[in-house]
Each structure stands twice: as C-alpha cells, then as structure tokens.
C-alpha cells in the first residue's frame with residue numbers, strides 16, 4: 001500500500017520569509033565587531049542551528065584561541081538577538097516569500113496539512129508580523145524542543161501534533177542542518193538554495209517561487225517507492 005502525502009512541514013527562517021538574511025546581518029555585525037572573517041559561505045553552517053551553537057561556530061573563526069566566560073557568551077548571544085529583534089520588527093505580510101501563499105492555499109485545497117518546524121525562539125513574533133498565525137495547523141518552535149537541528153525532534157514533534165506519520169510528510173528547508181533533520185525524521189526532504197549545498201536532499205529548488213503542490217506530491221511518491 002502506498003503512503004499518500006498528508007502534510008508539508010515548513011522551516012520558517014529562509015523558507016516562509018527571508019529572516020535567514022536578518023540572522024546573517026545580526027551575526028555579521030557581531031563578527032565585524034570581533035574582527036572575525038565571517039562570510040556568507042560560512043553563514044550556511046549557522047542556518048538552522050540554535051543561537052548558542054551559531055555563536056560557537058562564529059567564534060571558531062578566530063585564529064587565536066579566544067576564551068570567553070559563560071557570562072560573555074550569554075551577552076554576545078543576547079546582543080545578537082537584540083539586533084535581530086530590531087530587524088524583524090519591520091516584517092510585514094508582504095514579506096512572505098514568493099510562491100508560499102499559493103502553495104499553502106493549494107495544499108489546503110487538496111486536504112494536505114501544513115506545519116512550521118522552527119529552531120527559533122522568535123518564530124511566533126515573525127509569524128505574527130507576517131499575519132500568518134491562521135495558516136498552519138501546527139507551529140512548533142524552539143521553546144518546546146530539547147535537541148536542535150540536525151536532530152529530527154522538531155520535525156517529529158510537528159508530525160506527531162498533526163497526527164500524521166513521518167513517512168507521509170514532506171519537509172522544506174533552506175539549511176543543511178535542517179535537511180539532515182528531515183532525513184533523520186524519515187520524511188521527504190526538499191531544499192531551497194544552491195544544489196551543491198544539499199547533496200542529501202531529495203529535491204532542491206533555487207527559490208520558493210518554484211515550489212508547487214503537484215510536484216511535491218510526485219517527489220514524495222517517488223521517495224516512498226524507493
């Protein structure tokens with residue numbers, strides 16, 4: 001018996017709206033201050049991972065062994081978050097990425113459920129500013145999750161709350177750690193970004209504008225029959 005696609009679980013930052021850029025700009029400001037050679041390429045590693053883990057990755061760019069106390073680490077993370085919160089305070093409904101509203105509407109019409117699986121503690125603020133609270137059947141954010149991506153926990157929690165088995169889900173991510181989490185959750189993994197970043201994704205689109213429900217159903221069907 002084949003398993004039909006029953007739910008699409010979206011990452012938030014970089015998939016629903018371009019907050020991946022806001023995270024980058026906030027870390028870039030901290031990196032510049034500490035004179036660290038932080039690039040967009042290196043930023044790919046920070047996508048999808050928790051705030052503190054992102055900070056650890058950023059500090060690993062230092063050529064010398066920098067020693068920070070727990071207190072200093074906490075202050076740096078807090079400062080990054082303040083910069084980030086300023087940036088997201090400007091987010092408005094028109095900042096939803098292209099193709100996303102149409103995809104969600106099409107999925108709903110086909111009876112396919114939708115959820116958010118985000119590693120961010122700011123997820124609800126972003127969704128509120130986008131006025132998308134009513135668009136998803138389930139929203140899981142960092143507040144209730146112990147293990148961050150690439151651990152599958154956030155995707156599995158979303159599937160469980162939807163009442164759908166993981167194999168019947170497609171996950172959509174713009175982060176390497178996120179695609180790993182989807183695969184570890186035994187779901188079909190769709191990546192958004194450059195193909196070379198996502199060798200393990202089942203399919204990669206250059207942009208959210210290319211997403212469409214019919215194709216997701218097809219890709220899921222092929223993955224299930226493998």
Ligand SMILES: O=P(O)(O)OC[C@H]1O[C@@H](O)[C@H](O)[C@@H](O)[C@@H]1O
Pocket residue numbers: 012013020023046047048049050051054081118119120121122123142175
């Ligand atoms: O600092 P926040 O808002 O809790 O976000 C944690 C992580 O959330 C993820 O969604 C982002 O991709 C990461 O870049 C970010 O570090």
Ligand SMILES: [Mg+2]
Pocket residue numbers: 011012013014015020047048173174175178
């Ligand atoms: Mg993301």
